[in-house]
Amino acid sequence: MRADVQRFGLIDPGDVTGLRNAIERGSIKPREIVAVIGKTHGNGLVNDYTRGYLMMSLSQLIGGHTGGSAQSVCERVPFIFSGGVEGVLSPHYAVFTVSPDEGKADGQSLAVGVAFTPPLLPEDVGRQKQIDLTAAAVAEAMSRAGIASAADVHFVQVKGPAFTLADIVEAGGRGRSCATDNSGKLMAFGRAASALGVAKTLGEIDPARADESAVLKDFDAYSSVASVSAGVEIRTNEVVVVGTSASWTGPLTIGHASMSDPLDIGSVVQLARDLGFTAEPQIPTHQAARVRAAFVKCEAPRDGMVRGKAHTMLNDGDMDQQRHIRGAVGAIVASVLNDTALFVSGGAEHQGPDKGGMIAVIAEKPGAGAADAR
Amino acid sequence: MRADVQRFGLIDPGDVTGLRNAIERGSIKPREIVAVIGKTHGNGLVNDYTRGYLMMSLSQLIGGHTGGSAQSVCERVPFIFSGGVEGVLSPHYAVFTVSPDEGKADGQSLAVGVAFTPPLLPEDVGRQKQIDLTAAAVAEAMSRAGIASAADVHFVQVKGPAFTLADIVEAGGRGRSCATDNSGKLMAFGRAASALGVAKTLGEIDPARADESAVLKDFDAYSSVASVSAGVEIRTNEVVVVGTSASWTGPLTIGHASMSDPLDIGSVVQLARDLGFTAEPQIPTHQAARVRAAFVKCEAPRDGMVRGKAHTMLNDGDMDQQRHIRGAVGAIVASVLNDTALFVSGGAEHQGPDKGGMIAVIAEKPGAGAADAR
Amino acid sequence: MRADVQRFGLIDPGDVTGLRNAIERGSIKPREIVAVIGKTHGNGLVNDYTRGYLMMSLSQLIGGHTGGSAQSVCERVPFIFSGGVEGVLSPHYAVFTVSPDEGKADGQSLAVGVAFTPPLLPEDVGRQKQIDLTAAAVAEAMSRAGIASAADVHFVQVKGPAFTLADIVEAGGRGRSCATDNSGKLMAFGRAASALGVAKTLGEIDPARADESAVLKDFDAYSSVASVSAGVEIRTNEVVVVGTSASWTGPLTIGHASMSDPLDIGSVVQLARDLGFTAEPQIPTHQAARVRAAFVKCEAPRDGMVRGKAHTMLNDGDMDQQRHIRGAVGAIVASVLNDTALFVSGGAEHQGPDKGGMIAVIAEKPGAGAADAR
Amino acid sequence: MRADVQRFGLIDPGDVTGLRNAIERGSIKPREIVAVIGKTHGNGLVNDYTRGYLMMSLSQLIGGHTGGSAQSVCERVPFIFSGGVEGVLSPHYAVFTVSPDEGKADGQSLAVGVAFTPPLLPEDVGRQKQIDLTAAAVAEAMSRAGIASAADVHFVQVKGPAFTLADIVEAGGRGRSCATDNSGKLMAFGRAASALGVAKTLGEIDPARADESAVLKDFDAYSSVASVSAGVEIRTNEVVVVGTSASWTGPLTIGHASMSDPLDIGSVVQLARDLGFTAEPQIPTHQAARVRAAFVKCEAPRDGMVRGKAHTMLNDGDMDQQRHIRGAVGAIVASVLNDTALFVSGGAEHQGPDKGGMIAVIAEKPGAGAADAR
Secondary structure, three states, X not given: OEEEEEEEEOOOOOOOHHHHHHHHOOOOOHHHEEEEEEEEOOOOOOOOOHHHHHHHHHHHHHHHHHOOOHHHHHHHOOEEEEEOOOOOOOOEEEEEEEEOOOOOOOOOEEEEEEEEEEEOOHHHOOOHHHHHHHHHHHHHHHHHHOOOOHHHEEEEEEEEEOOOXXXXXXXXXXXXXXXXXXXXXXXXXXXXXXXXHHHHXXXXXXXXXXXXXXXXXXOOOOEOOEEEEEEOOOOEEEEEEEEEEOOOEOOEEEEEEEEOOOOOHHHHHHHHHHOOXXXXXXXXXXXXXXXXXXXXXXXXXXXXXXXXXXXXXXXXXXXXHHHHHHHHHHHHHHHHHOOOOOEEEEOOOOEOOOOOEEEEEEEEOOOOOOHHHO | OEEEEEEEEOOOOOOOHHHHHHHHOOOOOHHHEEEEEEEEOOOOOXXXXXXXXXXXXXXXXXXXXXXXXXXXXXXXOOEEEEEOXXXXXXXXXXXXXXXXXXXXXXXXXXXXXXXXXEEOOHHHOOOHHHHHHHHHHHHXXXXXXXXXXXXXXXXXXXXXXXXXXXXXXHHHHOOOOOOOOOHHHHHHHHHHHHHHHHHHHOOOOOHHHOOHHHOOOOOOOOEOOEEEEEEOOOOEEEEEEEEEEOOOEOOEEXXXXXXXXXXXXXXXHHHHHHOOOOOOOOOOHHHHOOEEEEEEEEOOOOOOEEOOEEOOHHHOOOOOHHHHHHHHHHHHHHHHHOOOOOEEEEOOOOEOOOOOEEEEXXXXXXXXXXXXXX | XXXXXXXXXXXXXXOOHHHHHHHHOOOOOHHHEEEEEEEXXXXXXXXXXXXXXXXXXXXXXXXHHHOOOHHHHHHHOOEEEEEOOOOOOOOEXXXXXXXXXXXXXXXXXXXXXXXXXXXXXXXXXXXXXXXXXXXXXXXXXXXXXXXXXXXXXXXXXXXXXXXXXXXXXXXXXXOOOOOOOOHHHHHHHHHHHHHHHHHHHOOOOOHHHOOHHHOOOOOOOOEOOEEEEEEOOOOEEEEXXXXXXXXXXXXXXXXXXXEOOOOOHHHHHHHHHHOOOOOOOOOOXXXXXXXXXXXXXXXXXXXXXXXXXXXXXXXXXXXXXXXXXXXXXXXXXXXXXXXXXXXXXEOOOOEOOOOOEEEEEEEEOOOOOOHHHO | OEEEEEEEEOOOOOOOHHHHHHHHOOOOOHXXXXXXXXXXXXXXXXXXXXXXXXXXXXHHHHHHHHOOOHHHHHHHOOEEEEEOOOOOOOOEEEEXXXXXXXXXXXXXXXXXXXXXXXXXXHHHOOOHHHHHHHHHHHHHHHHHHOOOOHHXXXXXXEEEEOOOHHHHHHHHHOOOOOOOOOHHHHHHHHHHHHHHXXXXXXXXXXXXXXXXXXXXXXXXXXXXXXXXXXXXXXXXXXXXXXXXXXXXXXXXXXXXXXXXXXXXXXXXXXXXXXXOOOOOOOOOHHHHOOEEEEEEXXXXXXXXXXXXXXXXXXXOOOOOHHXXXXXXXXXXXXXXXXXXXXXXXXXXXXXOOOOOEEEEEEEEOOOOOOHHHO
């Protein structure tokens, strides 16, 4: 098998020109699409409808080509969109495809697998059920990707459900208590539980720590490759596992790094160099086309400090902390990668070290020479 | 003469503990304070009252020690505050002092001079009058600083008046038309005209281009050392010229660079290296204490693009473009300087190249060994 | 002919359950839908994508029933959505249908007609072309509605195109200058020009005043029945004329009033009484079901004052003036009508008297007894 | 004794022209000021520094006249400022004075008393300690006001401390757990506990219900006259009790009403009529000068519904729920009182019935004829 990743800019969340053109010119076969991950224009919070809008737009486009309904496309393909392109960031979506390839494998190449949990109710979010179902879905996706070792997994993207106040109230009416009655905070619970599920399956933490009691409490328990978002437009946890495998072919590879705090530019530069780029500290323009996609999780440090000085992100009533931190860390990563179409997502609970987060970059292998083919 | 710069963190805009303690322990003599430049907690837009609050707090503290009224302190000392500490940025203020020094000068050292224009009315903002009065004030401040050559000027901070809608309406009632009836846009006019005034005096542009007709139009006309803010709390243009001079002494120096666009991290790294830091790309912690203050201007590119990809800053109705760009560029600079107490200000009209901006850093000379004295 | 109006609540902009159920139970025939007007969850500004999302959702639902593509539905049916449900307001959409009715007319009944202008470019917005094309479309819609006299027109809803910064830049690239290079301000120009077009056709102003030079300047020139919105999701001016006619049948009627300023609750109460409600000042719950839809335009007074005291709406950098004024005037109207599913739209340039705006209410005629049929 | 209340508009939070002029022309004697209650320009959330700014400005003005330091004025006079003047609301402050009066009392007149609790720590907020200390302070203030019966108390304004994230973290460092680690939510805990304290002292609830366990849970336990705000600028609960007493003189009186939900305009109209105004529904302009001050508490209904239809206030990530509800309820009250300088505060936990809130109006008695004296 051979995995490919193509990124398209997004004028507005109803605009699917990029993928449509790629399909029409034959560079993407709709049936080979296995996942789409992207950043949309909204605020990334509960009332962000740009994610659902893009999901509707893309699923209809793909369904129109593959013959199924938009609904059936959504049941097969994870559409994982995160809102919020603060600062220099640019709205876009990355389309993952898997095609048969009879060529001979040459070392490790990019490998992708997907899986879904059963539907989750508001009262399941942040609870043991979400941890365990996510852990199982990660194992299933790894197996589908043919990735044998957890060490070869570099990125696990999870998208789980968010619920509005009305949903939380409705759960209460059924006699079920949610982890919190604050809809934004419930998104954090969901991200946290899902990340613990990833960490459990990949052996990053002792399985006993992947416990409901650790959610949003034991921040030393984390996954260094998990990236979790939540949105009102879905009801299951969708899981995309990305790594490398010697049984896959193609010009792409992936690497990842932990960021120890929002200013940890050194880890980003080192990752770029590990992937064969000349980053001094910025990847030069002629190399930058080799970057196929990048995924970043980050958070506003809970103790109110960055490098010993106070930040204001957690006291700001006008601008959510996630908009602050995405804009800041996104700019730092963009300044290294020389690329602004980055998937940067706030809320890194149990995703990378506390205060920091993670970054994964999919790139063409040095000398693979595919960049100019696009 | 000998110039010093000390920075203090700011818990809230009424908190002047840092300066009070410095005065009480004798490390700052109140009468030697010649300027204060800082970043406060507000949004940096018209309805940002944190600037006025800090000005009131500091002028009373200083007045209490020097004997004059707060008002008289404000007439002598420019208090230049810019609101907006998005992302990793940290609220703070830098106190500039000048003291007699009979020591022998050893090469170039930091030199500072200040001046004020007469009061400006709403209808003067963005007009020839503001250009010319600012140009004259820059010349006056240079002269006071004893800086002979424009090449030795590395930073000119200007703070001019902002006006609310009520002020603009009032001007109309007097039969005077303002450059625009939008209060936020009028701030941009004022920054632009002031920057052209700086560029004229420093010989950065042909004097004929420092014309009202160039304001917010001829963006190739700019100053590479001007940084201009506006706020409702003042009525004159306050000017602080900072450079180096062989007739001053002390351990400090200053350098500056143009940033060609928001991702121009290379210029920041190069400036750090020029100042003697090991920036790979981040200044290591043990060197970072040598940074005394840093000043950055930046802007959201007007053509809606960063490195060929669309940004959303200028279409966002929820979060002002200045909050976006300050958070982004501030984070990039912080990641290099290993410091978050940076003066980062949006609205770089005619301040640095179009799309980009400027950065100036005041630091201890390498080996000056003063960092540990604080 | 017989016109009907049914309103449906909106969980999110992809939710069309209300209309789907109505179609499935036969209370709405999809081919009889002539217009949909609604309020969505977004901010109502340039980056509000909830309008386009709902348009896509509804046009696909209708197209699925009538056989055409979503695109063809949009070319036939105006979908006029305005974002922003601040405060007590509730997201919803009102579906206008017209059905043949061989019954005998009994006095004046609700009459509806629609029309579209040709596509408009960014440089056409706020210009004479938009005034004149809108004026012509209003005449065409009146004719289709069979409304003979302008005095019988109580509401003209217009939705015109908004353009992003990228569109404005693109126009500049073609050598065409837009009325402003600020995307939000361009929406205001478009609303203003469209309103002047309405006023011209209805004879509310001397035709000579419906001139480009009056746009956003001559605020004494206004239409008392025009309500204009703008959004990035459309490219023509869509026009819906609503009034009464003796040649139509059915239980519905419509009335309108001018509001002289944001606090003019008296006009709202009087309109409710004119429509047969007991408003003391609030319509009692048992009568409130007779309200079928209500449309309000309002604005933050440009002189910064409401009843002689300063408001802060025009100086607020955190929250757009439109969010302020919609929340305020919407609440006042809701408190009288005992209904929160109101179409309240900011930006009342030339729509109702300066400082104020307009209100139109569609209701069952007293004693028509249809309320309980729904 | 004789109580007076004078209101002044506020250009910015450093502007105290109104009170200064009143002092200079002798209409207010600085030593007779017993409390100041006002609305400032900020967002009313944790990062609102306009409250502290106005407190500093006013305390210095008063201290300059009475001889004490600003600090000593703050220890004697409660300065209770709430941020947020959304929509039509106007920034202002109401100055309460008490002067000796040897005149003969003529029925009930306005009576005022103040008290302070000891300082509260972050971990005290929302806890039994805050309930009990507030209850004691209310009793003390009533006693000072000479109000014998709880039935004569119409308004109890409390302002308590808010704490930033840094304060909460610091408490944790001392081994003390706060009621929540969310700084905004902690403000809600403080308002709730304080309101229960008021209700206890006034006998509005069984004393057993004024228990920590009821805070933000037992919403049937409430005070119909309590209005509580919180801000980072103070450290104690400041209490102002306002009612009527036969042992006071003067032209003023006060009334109050509960609002059952945000649309309960009927209660506002009835209160206006009870105070002798002709409200049909709006107080006519010639009577409106008799309104001396008005105080409103309101909240976004927790179940997400207003009159059976969904509101969006609790799901909005761009605009805080308090900004939504203040703008809405403030406009409704303003439309009745014909006055926009209203103290409208969100967060009505245990202050008035659940979903609703309270309103108190200080006005000249009908025929008292003082309005034109100002």
